[in-house]
Amino acid sequence: MKENKELxxxxxIARRAKVSIGTVDRVLHNRTGVSKKTKDKILxxxxxxEYQPNILARRLASKKTLNIAVLIPAVSAETNYxxxxxxxxxxxxxxxxxxxxxxxxxxxxxxxKTSFVKQADQILAAGVDGVLLAPMFMKExxxxxxxxxxxxxxxVFINSDIPDHDSLCYIGPxxxxxxSLGAHLMRYLVSGNDQVLIxxxxxxxxxxxxxxxxxxxxxxxxxxxxLNNEIIKQDIRSTDYASVKKELTKVLDNRAIKAIFVTNxxxxxxxxxxxxxxxxxxxxxxxxxxEDNINYLKNGDIEFLISQKPKEQGYRGIxxxxxxxxxxxxxxxxxxxxxxIITSENYLFxxx
Amino acid sequence: MKENKELxxxxxIARRAKVSIGTVDRVLHNRTGVSKKTKDKILxxxxxxEYQPNILARRLASKKTLNIAVLIPAVSAETNYxxxxxxxxxxxxxxxxxxxxxxxxxxxxxxxKTSFVKQADQILAAGVDGVLLAPMFMKExxxxxxxxxxxxxxxVFINSDIPDHDSLCYIGPxxxxxxSLGAHLMRYLVSGNDQVLIxxxxxxxxxxxxxxxxxxxxxxxxxxxxLNNEIIKQDIRSTDYASVKKELTKVLDNRAIKAIFVTNxxxxxxxxxxxxxxxxxxxxxxxxxxEDNINYLKNGDIEFLISQKPKEQGYRGIxxxxxxxxxxxxxxxxxxxxxxIITSENYLFxxx
DNA sequence: CTGAAAGCGCTTACAG
DNA sequence: CTGAAAGCGCTTACAG
Numbered sequence: 022m023k024e025n026k027e028l029x030x031x032x033x034i035a036r037r038a039k040v041s042i043g044t045v046d047r048v049l050h051n052r053t054g055v056s057k058k059t060k061d062k063i064l065x066x067x068x069x070x071e072y073q074p075n076i077l078a079r080r081l082a083s084k085k086t087l088n089i090a091v092l093i094p095a096v097s098a099e100t101n102y103x104x105x106x107x108x109x110x111x112x113x114x115x116x117x118x119x120x121x122x123x124x125x126x127x128x129x130x131x132x133x134k135t136s137f138v139k140q141a142d143q144i145l146a147a148g149v150d151g152v153l154l155a156p157m158f159m160k161e162x163x164x165x166x167x168x169x170x171x172x173x174x175x176x177v178f179i180n181s182d183i184p185d186h187d188s189l190c191y192i193g194p195x196x197x198x199x200x201s202l203g204a205h206l207m208r209y210l211v212s213g214n215d216q217v218l219i220x221x222x223x224x225x226x227x228x229x230x231x232x233x234x235x236x237x238x239x240x241x242x243x244x245x246x247x248l249n250n251e252i253i254k255q256d257i258r259s260t261d262y263a264s265v266k267k268e269l270t271k272v273l274d275n276r277a278i279k280a281i282f283v284t285n286x287x288x289x290x291x292x293x294x295x296x297x298x299x300x301x302x303x304x305x306x307x308x309x310x311x312e313d314n315i316n317y318l319k320n321g322d323i324e325f326l327i328s329q330k331p332k333e334q335g336y337r338g339i340x341x342x343x344x345x346x347x348x349x350x351x352x353x354x355x356x357x358x359x360x361x362i363i364t365s366e367n368y369l370f371x372x373x
Numbered sequence: 374m375k376e377n378k379e380l381x382x383x384x385x386i387a388r389r390a391k392v393s394i395g396t397v398d399r400v401l402h403n404r405t406g407v408s409k410k411t412k413d414k415i416l417x418x419x420x421x422x423e424y425q426p427n428i429l430a431r432r433l434a435s436k437k438t439l440n441i442a443v444l445i446p447a448v449s450a451e452t453n454y455x456x457x458x459x460x461x462x463x464x465x466x467x468x469x470x471x472x473x474x475x476x477x478x479x480x481x482x483x484x485x486k487t488s489f490v491k492q493a494d495q496i497l498a499a500g501v502d503g504v505l506l507a508p509m510f511m512k513e514x515x516x517x518x519x520x521x522x523x524x525x526x527x528x529v530f531i532n533s534d535i536p537d538h539d540s541l542c543y544i545g546p547x548x549x550x551x552x553s554l555g556a557h558l559m560r561y562l563v564s565g566n567d568q569v570l571i572x573x574x575x576x577x578x579x580x581x582x583x584x585x586x587x588x589x590x591x592x593x594x595x596x597x598x599x600l601n602n603e604i605i606k607q608d609i610r611s612t613d614y615a616s617v618k619k620e621l622t623k624v625l626d627n628r629a630i631k632a633i634f635v636t637n638x639x640x641x642x643x644x645x646x647x648x649x650x651x652x653x654x655x656x657x658x659x660x661x662x663x664e665d666n667i668n669y670l671k672n673g674d675i676e677f678l679i680s681q682k683p684k685e686q687g688y689r690g691i692x693x694x695x696x697x698x699x700x701x702x703x704x705x706x707x708x709x710x711x712x713x714i715i716t717s718e719n720y721l722f723x724x725x
Numbered sequence: 726c727t728g729a730a731a732g733c734g735c736t737t738a739c740a741g
Numbered sequence: 742c743t744g745a746a747a748g749c750g751c752t753t754a755c756a757g
Contacts, residue, residue, distance in 0.1 A: 370709050
């Protein structure tokens with residue numbers, strides 16, 4: 022019963038349509054130079070046979086490799102968060118290489134828009150078949166996306182989204198719910214009227230909407246559940262430890278704060294401060310599976326870390342492009358990552 | 374600089390060795406009928422060139438498909454836990470199909486060893502290239518594994534392990550740490566001298582070592598952290614609700630239990646009981662992302678669910694065999710799944 | 726023990 | 742607008 026499947030190939034289509042396989046190939050790829058009449062006939066046969074091209078043969082015969090460009094922040098001394106997505110990208114790259122896909126990285130500096138633009142231009146100049154990018158800088162990213170669109174180059178966003186911008190898809194966190202989960206966990210750490218502190222640490226204004234979105238989700242949870250804890254908020258716009266220390270001292274000295282929610286991976290500097298200041302009584306929740314953070318998690322200085330599979334984001338981003346380019350696959354517009362909770366008891370088994 | 378890579382193929386090897394490509398193919402596949410001398414010469418050239426076979430061409434030319442057999446419990450009315458691994462298996466199956474891999478399922482009844490043996494025999498009779506199995510029944514699984522080994526059929530264990538049995542690898546949970554995490558979460562729900570109850574619900578003695586291992590991890594955490602809560606344990610060997618109810622009533626009526634840890638997915642029947650008995654004061658932790666459980670999680674009857682990526686286990690199992698059969702990949706002996714924590718705030722984003 | 730040829734299902738020039 | 746041929750990098754008989 023499967024046997025008839027065996028016969029379905031360009032050859033069989035050509036036989037039925039009484040044309041050569043070259044012509045079949047032309048309509049398969051929507052190339053010009055085929056009369057409407059024969060094209061329609063071939064199309065009908067393709068539909069009838071439910072023809073599925075053999076991608077092995079296709080990629081073998083067409084010697085050209087498909088190029089995917091990756092545009093993400095460089096791993097910096099300041100934060101190695103982007104190491105994880107890069108690992109995922111590299112892993113996927115190895116996996117798809119045998120199928121004729123080449124992945125090339127273009128790194129930019131998170132603190133420098135011009136480096137983003139420069140790299141984006143490089144990609145355009147190189148001429149690629151697909152792009153995976155972290156659209157950190159709104160305006161610049163939109164511009165780049167528009168260029169890609171014009172050139173009919175598919176692109177995928179990871180880590181943060183620019184909605185309604187015709188990306189193939191978005192792969193990353195749902196920030197609002199991430200914040201709500203933080204609040205939910207917070208609930209196990211405080212009671213009654215304990216005061217809670219939210220801390221945003223970032224000097225990059227462009228990214229601030231990330232943090233704010235988490236903050237919203239956090240506050241929403243408390244309101245929705247009728248909790249009356251006072252929630253105080255502190256923005257820290259210099260990321261060096263001295264500044265963090267100064268700001269924290271100021272807030273904590275004047276209040277009876279019982280627990281802190283740090284909206285990004287900088288939670289380790291808060292942990293460091295609490296340790297130094299001997300404030301083990303204050304519970305801490307923060308973000309990301311980074312070595313520093315894990316160390317504080319281990320000794321109990323951090324209670325929970327929330328993580329959103331940074332490695333998988335990179336991996337899936339490449340795979341989405343691969344599946345689109347090679348298998349012409351369709352996707353959901355958004356693929357939200359799970360919101361993982363990491364504690365001292367399960368961090369050993371976490372894999373990004 | 375990459376250009377020389379292009380030349381590396383059977384043709385180039387044959388040219389250098391001054392033999393035909395047929396002979397190269399023979400040594401590539403370790404077939405008989407090649408003199409030691411030419412074989413050595415070819416091997417040397419292969420090594421020197423760092424030859425990597427083109428798997429596209431390989432699978433295209435060799436028309437035969439590779440068959441992978443899957444031996445797992447059937448999804449039953451009693452529990453649909455195995456739906457998730459099956460989904461993962463199916464997904465992987467679709468993914469590898471274009472590369473000439475066929476995946477076939479063989480289901481057995483968790484409560485009937487003979488069905489396992491029967492299906493195992495079927496697989497042996499069918500003659501396959503690889504096996505993915507859940508070795509629920511120890512002795513029978515060992516026997517089957519030994520047969521596979523004799524026939525040089527690679528096999529992968531999922532969900533539970535039989536150590537030292539030459540499987541290609543094991544993909545599943547680390548049960549002990551899973552239990553410890555349960556205890557860690559429990560700590561947020563109880564205080565001081567609150568009593569804690571562990572509940573095992575299962576009629577299948579074979580699987581009991583699973584549950585016991587989790588129990589050990591749970592208890593170990595309390596001991597290790599110097600907690601003095603009294604831990605009571607209750608085994609329930611009939612899985613119907615009436616029995617669960619009866620047993621729970623008995624335990625709970627005589628004690629001031631503050632929280633319950635259920636060692637498997639049956640946590641929903643405990644939740645049901647607590648709801649009926651209006652014991653919302655008792656906190657509940659259990660296992661697995663199943664619809665019933667999630668419903669109780671949503672209304673707060675269950676506080677935490679622990680899950681270990683059942684779908685991913687199936688997916689990775691197939692992929693491991695695929696990578697081994699097609700790419701001759703090597704693996705770690707054990708691949709432990711992350712231990713995920715699911716709450717009312719993040720279940721929407723969980724994906725097995 | 727070894728080689729020469731055909732073929733896997735496509736794509737890519739080239740010719741008309 | 743269409744066809745015939747060569748070739749992608751392998752494997753598979755078959756012949757010697």
